[in-house]
Amino acid sequence: MKAIAQDVYGSADVLRLREVDRPSIGDDEVLVQVRAAGVDPGVWVCMTGRPYGVRVAFGLTRPKVSVRGRALAGVVVAVGAGVQRFKPGDEVYGTSPRSGTFAEYAAAPAKRLAPKPPRLSFEQAAAVPISAVTALECVRDGGHVHAGQRVMVIGAAGGIGSFAVQIAKASGAKVTGVCGTGKVDLVRSFGADEVIDYTQEEVDRDGPSYDVIIDLAGCRPLSLLRRALTPRGTLVLAGGGHDAGGLLGGYTRQLRAPFVSMFTSQRLRGVTSKERAQELEELAELIESGAVTPAIDRTYPLADAPDAIRYLAEGHPAGKIVVTVGSGPSTDAP
Template sequence: MAAMVQERYGEAEEVLRLATIARPALGDGDVLVRVLAAGVDRGVWHVVAGLPYPVRLVSGLRNPKARIPGTDVAGRVEAVGKDVTTLRVGDHVFGVAGGSFAQYARAAQDKLAPKPKLLSFEQAAAVPVSACTALQAVRDHGRVQPGQRVLIIGASGGVGTFAVQIAKAYGAHVTGICSTTKLDLVRSIGADHVIDYTRTDDITEGRQRYDVIIDIGGNRSLTTLRHALTPHGTLVITGGETDGRWLGGTDRQLRAMILSPFTSQKLDTFIATQNTADLLTIAELIDAGTLTPIIDRTYPLSEVPKAIRHLQDGHARGKVVITV
């Protein structure tokens, strides 16, 4: 099969190459997916680059344990292990798999769900990691309620576009922060108010307090974020990038966890997980017309390095997808 492989860490253009390798072997609880499309998220870049360095505690200290990057997947079930009971050969599925930048990928059955009927495979591949992260940020950690004021920092990215729509589905009044060229996009997916961060840092001016702040792509200080919260508001940090090779922006998350027990505000952070139950919830929202994946552009499998670079440079409006 054709696959994008890497033998060492580094920039995508330098370490990724298209190669022909064997299909992955299946365990008893595994599903072999014929990949028709795969999503790209910032987690892919972190694994390819091996940065920040703590990533390597999981992915491999000196060289990557997994030769094929990619997690988001949409495709057709090609084969199943003997213990798989929820899926059959021929089913159209979406979810997460190991090494989805390939013609075939192996996935656990509890990481897949039937593809939403309204979506193409390319659209479905844009959903799993980002939408699960957004759902868990809004529902589980932000605990957003109808009528609350919610601020989403990084509203135009992969997670952000889902978070705006899910928060609106939960009845919130949503403000999104993004750059000038992405204001119309964030408005179009339901944001009640948008802030152009290139023109003003409105959250520091004290005119508005938010019940929930979901910080996806920001790097504002905890002091700034807390000042924009109500006295008993909730901050959820799901991202934030710096150039640090050791912490890479995670220092804010660590400080939030330490400070949270000593303040009336809830300062939260989490690492998202993907599972069939959440994928089914997301599929219901999609099939009801409440949630729509936003795709910036697609690339063929041979151009995975270009796709990662496009995302890394901050140009993407929504998700970037690989067609296989």
């Protein structure tokens, strides 16, 4: 099968479109013919091996998984002996941590897949599994957002932020989005009640007035964010700062958060995506109700996946970037 793969860490220049073996599946796995794959900062991290601390998990000297990509939407072509939830022909979305998704086929654990929401195209569905799941966990588990609260989303125009604004609004909160000048109207279209243009004003302009702040940008010090938070408010940190350099990049803030919380009435929490079917099924309900719709900035064909990652690395995409892989029924399924 065709796939975007690499043998060494580096920039997008190390990626090649080449023929690789189609992945085999275990008893609890599903083989998916990939129609579209999401592009997120985690793809950049696995490609570059930065920040360097991630190499403990992804490979010390070279990537353990050579094919890039993690999120997918596609059609089931085969299931393992222990899989009962899916059958060939089912349309699914989810993640494939073992085989990569910038490829014509991917092997994915059944527990990381869910039925694709009928309302979405494959391209839209591929935008959901990592970014929207992270946003859901920021709003629900990290911030415990509920009706009547004031919520700020920093990085509101990005992949996670575009979902976080919508999910917070669906929870009944009054939402302020933070973004650059050119994306103010876009963030309002997500449902934000107010928008702060960070090129003109800082996030603490209104003083300690937010019950929950979800920071996805990763570039502001904790002290500044806490100034915008109510005395018993919650600061949720997710993503951001992957390219900040050093051993852990911008993720040091997430590690510091629990220790800072020990000495203040404010709660500081770091969030990472769990990538489970349960969250995908919850999101499907929000999507089918019309409360959440993926925002796609650009799509790229599989051969141009390196350009998709270059565009992501430039920063500030408006919504999600997606790689399209194939269309039509599989003609060579095992």
